[in-house]
Amino acid sequence: MTATFVPTAGSAARPDAQVPVSREARDTLPRDAQDSVSRDARDFGAYARTGGWAFALKVARSVRPGGQSADETAKVSAKEFAELAGCSPERVMRYYKAWDKAADDGLVPHFEVLVPGEEIELPDADAWLTYYAARSSASSERGTAIAEAAQAEGIRPTKALEVAENPTALRAAILADPSTAQAARTALLDRVKEDPALQAELARDIARTDELKKAVATETRAADRIGYVRQIAEKGQIRTPAGQTLDAPAELRSEAERHLSLLDELDEGEGTGEWAAEAYDTMKGLVVETVEADPELRVQERRTKFYNSLQRATKVFEELTFDDADDIYEDDMVQRLEDLQQAIGSCIAALRGAAPRE
Template sequence: MSVATAHSASAVPPADETPATGGVPAQDEGIWVEPGAADAGAAGAGPTETSAGQVPAQVAAQAPADEPAAPAVDGDTSATPVAAVTTEDAEGPGGAEGVADAVDEQVARDAHDFGVYARTGGWAFALKVARSVRPGGELPGETVKVSAKRFAELAGCSAERVMRYYKAWDRAADDGMVPHFEALAPGAEVDLPDSDVWLSYYSSRSSATSDRGTAITAAAEAEGIRPTKALEVAENPTALRAAILADPSTAQAARTALLDRLKEDPSLQTELARDIARTEELKKAVASETQAATRIGYVRQIVENGQVKTPAGQVIDAPAELRAEAERHLSLIDELDDDEDTGEWATEAYDTVKELVVQTVESNPELRVQERRTKFYSSLQKATKVFEELTLDDAVDLDAIYEDDMLQRLEELQEALTTCIAALRKASPGD
């Protein structure tokens, strides 16, 4: 409801002051001010020069001086009355305070429009598109609605921007949140959803409609963040790089995300492995971490399985003392933070456990004999394999490969083998 406003002389803005202009403030999330909104606001910005006696009693009764109000705007059927201030109000109880509380009509209109947007968000503007833009299947002559292109020309914005509002309304209509386009006529008013729901249907970026954008949107929703934020980052890799280089927490988030993606992206695994192999510093770091992980795994195996591998390679049951020591070191390692270096702790745990394993073997005669037997047989297998691989098949001309030390080493090896064979024959039960 629009109400004529009476102002005292003191309530009229001075001539050298610029009155407030109307319209909803534009925001980054795809909100535009429709053409004519500013003009309309300017037209109604000036206070109406009306004395107290000219205000109808009916209107005065409906619009008490202490209740500010403004005309209704699209998306809201309620209206807050604009304060009617008279000379008597200023001179009555409260005097100067009554003048201070006087609200210019355009200020009240701005506040009211802001309240509408705070409650409905982009829905108020999507409604303008939904009731004015011709949906697919309707011909120009069948409706007074216009095409998205024509609406954009009238609004002074791009057709793509209009279509983003159009598609947001379409998706909401499919979910039953708002009426379908066919049920709306220009000027129609409907109850609008809360502003919190708006971003679930609207994206201010055209990239959101691509396959890549759809995937990013889905991932953002799964993480509980606004898709527009994720799309903005994806569209500006240079900014992402700058943030990673400058901010440790951003770099940590990027590292975690890459690790998660590596699990399902074989191509990225290959590329990252190649990058590591080509970077000397990374190769050393990987080797160090691999060694630490291997040693921790050795200690963990003792704790979890109760068995340990001796230096010669035989697997034995770990004594209670050895197992307790391994568990103590492992608990210290598990308590470390993710960003702490485990290398030193892993080395200490491995060396301690390894020494206890050697002591366990040496303190048990049976284990000691078995350990030496296992070690000797392991060395014999390695020597046999190496000698079997030693062949002259690839040497067509022996004169070309001959070296004096070749013959000398083979003769020394033959003597060692002869000695070893003789010793084993003496130890043979048959002899």
Template sequence: MTLAIPAPEVPAQTAETSAGADAVPETIARDAREFGAYARTGGWTFALKVARSVRPGGQGADESDKVSAKRFAELAGCSPERVMRFYKAWDVAADDGLVPQFEALQPGVDVELPEADVWLSYYSSRSSATSVRGTAITAAAEAEGIRPTKALEVAENPTALRAAILADPGTAQAARSALLDRLEEDEELRGVLARDVAAREELKKAVASETKVSDRIEFVRQVAEGGQVKTPAGQVIEAPAELRQEAERHLSLLDELDEGEEAGEWAAEAYGTVKTLIQETVEADPELRVAERRTKFYSSITKATKVFEELTFDDAGEFYEDDMVKRLEELQGALSACIEALRKAAG
């Protein structure tokens, strides 16, 4: 079976062998015709040869003059997998209405082919493209507006990807963004990454530092946007207009920082300023000042009560020391004085 690339007719003088300035050997003219056909139709030329010669799935040898993909590959001197990649590319294009269905094709009969630049949208020269993993990579590449072959090549060369990430900040940034996007839906990867961070002391410190910065920025944002603030003792009060305006000013400065710019110093300044203004707000209002002291006092009593409620003395004999009793007696004296002061205050 001879696999010749179909080509349009060319002027007769192209193949002239007689003497003359334009005369060229027929072998060169044939190569030129075939090159012209390929330049216009690209891989579609070869896909057509497969599509019109290979039996569609489900057809038996007695139902068609066409051959199996395996037999076609033997005749072509290539692998059946390569033949099937061309076959599948044609199949998808046929479903899109770009080329005729297999049943409409006859061996040796040419049909009009799409432009060459459309070919790569349907064909991948990589066998990984047909796997579940390859299909996912292809879909993601198309969503990003790049050729699937580029993404598949990267996926098949993780060492090259690692080298690019280590050497190039831009590639590292792209990898970071991709990982963050993937973390949203990949629970297993989130767990692995969390364990990796926990196992590295320098990363744990970095995460703690960034968490502190984020918490401070969120505190300022709540004041600016929520309109309520929490005092040092834990009271929730309405933020005065001046306090909200100052919080909004600092928040706007933080929001204007470029991506990747260090926000720690700005966040610390904003947080410190807002906390100071909250304290000044409390001190400037006599009722708030008293309520703040009352809230703080109750908080201290609650904490102390909880501590004593958790104490057990079933095995006191094993850890008893005279100093323990002495310090508790001193505490008892302080509690008695505190109770007496409160009773006097009550009249």
């Protein structure tokens, strides 16, 4: 025996308090009650199969299209229909526009061929959300962009539009929930790649926030150190303290690969700073040992270091100007230059003394 539920007379204080009623007992209900139940069941079934199309059809066959006068059709205006329905004209027009888009795609008949009370076969419920915009903002350029992005992510446009219309709620979720904050961070990073204005705004925010500046500096330093290790592991090249770029010995490259694999195995949320520093210091030490172990390489390193220092000193001296010597003269300046002249003379003499004899 199949049972259903109806409210009991004593359940007014508890609307959920129900007792099972057999099919036979239900058949004894008044005829008008049975008709109401059957009608509700049919309406529910129609909506379950077609979703919003069931209501859109009521609008499409009862609201006259734009351009038609009241004398040409038995249909009413959207405003009149809304008054009869007890809702806003805007809500009626959202159903109207959804039907209009579907008609343009050949999914449903156009308004002009429908008459009040006409029943037709409706599309599946799944197709409804493709055409219906539950919020007026969805019809704007901004709303259209949000809806398209939502569809690309495989979610209902209405959900994305609801979030966009409630930035305070979004902020609260980000502040309270780490997973929401993570999703927001990922989305923001995806957007910032194609939005120069947002890039500039974020850069300014970071520059004005001490905590962020320190965090960026720390992560940049870690990234540079990892890059140094990666250069050795993947390209097989080392950079000496003097700036020479050389092929890395096999054992040194192998050690770099080991450290890099450890860095790559770190979890996404795990800090890399300490690991990067250890890997960097280890590789820098091995590079110095490699240079010191090779006499020819050691001499080349000293030569490169000396030449780099000479270039820097020359550039600094060339930037000095004495056009306003009368204004800037100090005895100490002359003394320093004389000391520098003697040092340069000694340096020249030493280099000339080391020059190969013919």
